[in-house]
Amino acid sequence: MPLLNPNELKFPCPNCGGHLLCDMSLCGIKMTCPHCQNEISVPRFPSEKHLEPANVLLKKLLPEIIECKMYEDDAIIELRETLKQSGCHPLNFDIEPGDPLDVMNFDYLRLIIRMNRNFYFGYHRWKTDQDTDSLYYSPAQELLLSDTSIHSHNDTLSRWTAAGGKLYGIPSKIFMIALKNDPIWVKISAFGIPYPPFDYNSGLDVRSVDRRAAIDLGLLKKNNSGPKPIEAPNPPFIAIGDLNISASLLAESTMI
Ligand SMILES: [Zn+2]
Numbered sequence: 001m002p003l004l005n006p007n008e009l010k011f012p013c014p015n016c017g018g019h020l021l022c023d024m025s026l027c028g029i030k031m032t033c034p035h036c037q038n039e040i041s042v043p044r045f046p047s048e049k050h051l052e053p054a055n056v057l058l059k060k061l062l063p064e065i066i067e068c069k070m071y072e073d074d075a076i077i078e079l080r081e082t083l084k085q086s087g088c089h090p091l092n093f094d095i096e097p098g099d100p101l102d103v104m105n106f107d108y109l110r111l112i113i114r115m116n117r118n119f120y121f122g123y124h125r126w127k128t129d130q131d132t133d134s135l136y137y138s139p140a141q142e143l144l145l146s147d148t149s150i151h152s153h154n155d156t157l158s159r160w161t162a163a164g165g166k167l168y169g170i171p172s173k174i175f176m177i178a179l180k181n182d183p184i185w186v187k188i189s190a191f192g193i194p195y196p197p198f199d200y201n202s203g204l205d206v207r208s209v210d211r212r213a214a215i216d217l218g219l220l221k222k223n224n225s226g227p228k229p230i231e232a233p234n235p236p237f238i239a240i241g242d243l244n245i246s247a248s249l250l251a252e253s254t255m256i
Contacts, residue, residue, distance in 0.1 A: 009021070009022055009023070009026075009027065009042065011042070011043055013033045013035055013036060013038075013040055014040055015033060015036050015040060016033060016035050016036035016038070018033060018034075018035030020033065020034075022042055026042045027043065028041065028043075029041070029042050046083075046088050046241065048241065049086075050083070050086045050087055050088045051086070051088070051239070051240050052086075053085070054079050054082045054083045054086065054088070054103075054240050055239045055240055055241075057078060057082050058075075058079060058116075058239070058240060059237065061075045061078065061079075062113070062116055062117070065117060066117055066120050072110060072113055072114075075113060076106055076109045076113070079109055079240070080106075080109065083103060083104050083240070084104070088103060088104060103240050108243070109240070111200075111201075112238055112242075112243065115197070115200070115238045115243075116235070116237065116238050118196065118197045119193075119197070119235035119236060119238070122193075122195035122196045122235070123193075123195055123232060123234065123235040125195065126194060126195040126232045127232040129180055129208070130180075130229040130230060130232055131229055132225075132226070132229060135181075135226040135228070135229060136211065136225060136226040137210065137226075138180075138208040138209065138210055138211070139209070139211055139214045139219070139220055139226045139227055140177055140178060140179050140180060140208075140209035140213070140214040140217075140219050140220075141178070141185075141206040141207060141208050141209055142175055142176060142177045142206065142207045142208075142209050143156065143160060143165075143176040143188070143204060143206060144205045144207055145203055145204060145205075146203055146204070146205045147203030151202070151203055156176070156204065157174065159188055160176045160184075160188060163184055163187035163188045164184060164187065165178060165184045165188070166178065168217050177209055177214075177217060177219070178219070179214070179219055179220070179227045180227055181194075181227040181228065181229075181230050191236055193233050193235070193236065194232075194233070195232070200243070211226070
């Protein structure tokens with residue numbers, strides 16, 4: 001269930017604040033808000049042409065940020081400069097500075113960088129795990145909520161069980177565990193990839209479960225050689241403009 005659709009625009013109704021979703025091709029067109037029935041204009045949004053140079057730069061800067069050769073804030077300043085040179089100033093569009101649709105917003109750009117960075121780490125950990133020895137000794141993993149300030153433990157449990165995940169433990173201490181190559185990891189991901197971050201601002205992470213615990217939980221038979229290695233899907237590149245995210249999510253973006 002991919003959530004990234006660069007052709008979809010999410011924006012709040014300027015009248016009632018209701019959430020609206022429409023095709024990017026409708027930018028600038030008048031429509032009736034389904035919430036308050038008032039006529040409103042769909043905001044114009046920077047096009048791919050405006051964003052392209054900054055996305056080329058972002059691809060170039062990401063390895064340097066990941067390898068700690070560049071500070072995140074310096075990268076954001078460079079990206080903003082490039083966006084500005086491409087005519088991306090929010091006032092050139094129907095966007096107020098600081099609006100969630102403003103791609104030059106500092107928090108927005110930081111979220112883009114952190115999403116990409118977290119995918120990189122999630123990918124490399126997953127890839128390291130995908131060999132016969134690792135899967136023999138640590139065949140399973142546990143889903144963890146590393147940040148309870150965003151989502152509750154119950155949200156995580158619902159997400160897990162809705163995707164068909166099994167629960168282990170006792171009612172006061174429940175564990176969400178599955179073999180590393182169980183399809184559940186793809187199912188709980190908004191991006192369809194089996195490693196964290198499983199969603200925007202999810203606060204979710206995983207921890208390896210050793211062979212003994214996996215056998216005790218009934219995930220593996222004693223003589224089983226462990227899950228078979230599978231190919232790790234490459235981390236997706238989240239480009240500037242890919243995310244049309246809500247103001248509340250943006251406000252919490254420092255938490256991912
Ligand atoms: Zn409205």
